[in-house]
Amino acid sequence: MNLDRIWQMSYDSKTIDILRNSALGIPVIQSLHLIGITLLLGSMVALNLRLLGIGLTEINLPSLFRQAFRWGTAGLLIAVVSGFLVFLPDPARYAANHSFQFKMIMLPLAALLQYTLFRRVIVKHVGADVNRRFVLMPVLSLTLWFSVGWAGRAIAFLG
Amino acid sequence: MLLEFFHYLQSTQLAIGLRQSDYAFPLIEGSHIMALSLSVGLILLFDLRLLRLAFQGDPVSRIMHQVMKWALPGFLVMFVTGLILFFAQAETVAKNRYFQVKMLLLVLLGINALVYQLKFYPRMADWDTGSAIPTGARVIAAVSLMFWIAVIACGRIMAYEL
Numbered sequence: 001m002n003l004d005r006i007w008q009m010s011y012d013s014k015t016i017d018i019l020r021n022s023a024l025g026i027p028v029i030q031s032l033h034l035i036g037i038t039l040l041l042g043s044m045v046a047l048n049l050r051l052l053g054i055g056l057t058e059i060n061l062p063s064l065f066r067q068a069f070r071w072g073t074a075g076l077l078i079a080v081v082s083g084f085l086v087f088l089p090d091p092a093r094y095a096a097n098h099s100f101q102f103k104m105i106m107l108p109l110a111a112l113l114q115y116t117l118f119r120r121v122i123v124k125h126v127g128a129d130v131n132r133r134f135v136l137m138p139v140l141s142l143t144l145w146f147s148v149g150w151a152g153r154a155i156a157f158l159g
Numbered sequence: 160m161l162l163e164f165f166h167y168l169q170s171t172q173l174a175i176g177l178r179q180s181d182y183a184f185p186l187i188e189g190s191h192i193m194a195l196s197l198s199v200g201l202i203l204l205f206d207l208r209l210l211r212l213a214f215q216g217d218p219v220s221r222i223m224h225q226v227m228k229w230a231l232p233g234f235l236v237m238f239v240t241g242l243i244l245f246f247a248q249a250e251t252v253a254k255n256r257y258f259q260v261k262m263l264l265l266v267l268l269g270i271n272a273l274v275y276q277l278k279f280y281p282r283m284a285d286w287d288t289g290s291a292i293p294t295g296a297r298v299i300a301a302v303s304l305m306f307w308i309a310v311i312a313c314g315r316i317m318a319y320e321l
Contacts, residue, residue: 027315027316027319028316031312034311035311035312037196041195042195042203044196045197045200046226049229056225056226058221058225059217059222060217067204071213149196150193153192153193154185
């Protein structure tokens with residue numbers, strides 16, 4: 001079974017049809033999407049400001065690392081689940097949208113790097129030299145996450 | 160009277176130009192939304208600390224000061240970009256019920272924060288590191304958490320009615 005058939009099945013399903021035709025359904029889910037994004041980007045901003053050594057420097061890194069990943073992950077899950085619910089009622093429109101396509105490349109890339117490489121580098125330094133500053137990793141992390149955010153915004157404006 | 164003024168604002172050349180611009184309006188709106196992470200995102204982390212859901216090992220005052228240093232400039236960006244967005248479609252937005260609720264919630268959030276500053280902030284040292292956070296302070300944090308989430312929802316939903 002290929003992906004197109006899954007989208008088609010969900011498109012035809014009763015649940016998605018109700019969602020598609022309700023006046024407040026998509027706006028409310030878009031709100032959840034934005035709340036998830038706020039939690040995710042807020043956590044990533046906090047962590048990366050700390051790593052850059054320009055903000056939240058008096059909070060110890062192990063604590064900030066734990067909280068940023070915990071709440072950031074919660075935000076990411078909210079954003080992904082709500083994102084699917086925005087996508088499913090109208091998959092063809094989104095699939096053809098260049099900003100959406102770009103977003104779907106940047107999102108897995110940002111998540112992959114954050115949860116593997118970045119996470120490992122931070123863990124390695126937690127407990128050792130917690131006050132060591134980084135430049136490349138936090139800049140890259142913020143660039144990736146905010147490019148996902150801007151691409152999401154561009155879906156409506158640029159197409 | 161106020162609506163007439165908003166009508167005037169909305170019909171100025173600058174407002175019309177802003178509304179019809181290909182890039183200025185989306186960029187200002189995008190900045191308004193991206194700054195959410197800095198303002199509301201960081202404020203939520205402080206609320207979670209007061210509710211003992213995050214940073215349990217760090218003193219409340221430290222989290223507050225560290226977070227507010229960045230949340231306040233973030234809020235300034237929100238405020239300025241929000242003001243420009245309002246100016247571009249003042250009358251339409253002012254009549255929007257979700258916008259009206261959003262403004263009401265923001266006023267209540269301001270009062271909420273003021274109560275914290277006056278009633279709980281001066282004596283934070285008494286319970287800063289302990290786990291017994293005053294009930295009132297926790298209520299304020301819960302209100303802040305819920306109202307900010309509602310502000311985001313109202314802001315997002317109102318765009319569907321413009």
